[in-house]
Amino acid sequence: MSHSRSTSKQILGLAAWLVVSFAAAAVGAWASVNAPEFYRELDRPFWAPPASVFGPVWTVLYTLQGIAAWLVWRECGFQNAPTALGLFLLQLALNALWSWLFFVWHRGAMAFAEVLALEAMIVATTFAFWRVQKLSALLLIPYLTWVGFASFLTFAVWQRNHGLLGE
Numbered sequence: 001m002s003h004s005r006s007t008s009k010q011i012l013g014l015a016a017w018l019v020v021s022f023a024a025a026a027v028g029a030w031a032s033v034n035a036p037e038f039y040r041e042l043d044r045p046f047w048a049p050p051a052s053v054f055g056p057v058w059t060v061l062y063t064l065q066g067i068a069a070w071l072v073w074r075e076c077g078f079q080n081a082p083t084a085l086g087l088f089l090l091q092l093a094l095n096a097l098w099s100w101l102f103f104v105w106h107r108g109a110m111a112f113a114e115v116l117a118l119e120a121m122i123v124a125t126t127f128a129f130w131r132v133q134k135l136s137a138l139l140l141i142p143y144l145t146w147v148g149f150a151s152f153l154t155f156a157v158w159q160r161n162h163g164l165l166g167e
Helices: 007-031 035-041 051-080 082-104 108-132 134-139 141-160
Strands: none
Touching: 007 051, 007 082, 035 051, 035 082, 051 082, 051 108, 051 134, 051 141, 082 108, 082 141, 108 134, 108 141, 134 141
């Protein structure tokens, strides 16, 4: 860990990484304004969670992501971990894009392909974080698991709703 950073710089760093994570969440949330209504219209598998589950789950996951990125930044800074933190930023962008593909543009096939790309980016980010700071990688495991579940759910919902989600 870099001991040259003051406590106030550490706190500001944590706040900044949380802001970055929740900025991506906000972009996705903007696309999801009408998501509960649209979600209710969809034919969903019996194992699909109710719409009310997604907000709390994503709040926890974005918090864990921000902390994980901060731990990597704290360990060696952006300059010494550009790949790990760059992958992190890229997967955040992909995460936000999914909501637009699915809830705004109703592109089921594209949303499914995109969530698979997101899952791959999360795996790459997790491995990159592991090389820098192991706890940061472990903090991404719930996110990786949830997006894996979301991949199956996206596919299942798309397959059941070609009329609403395109081919």
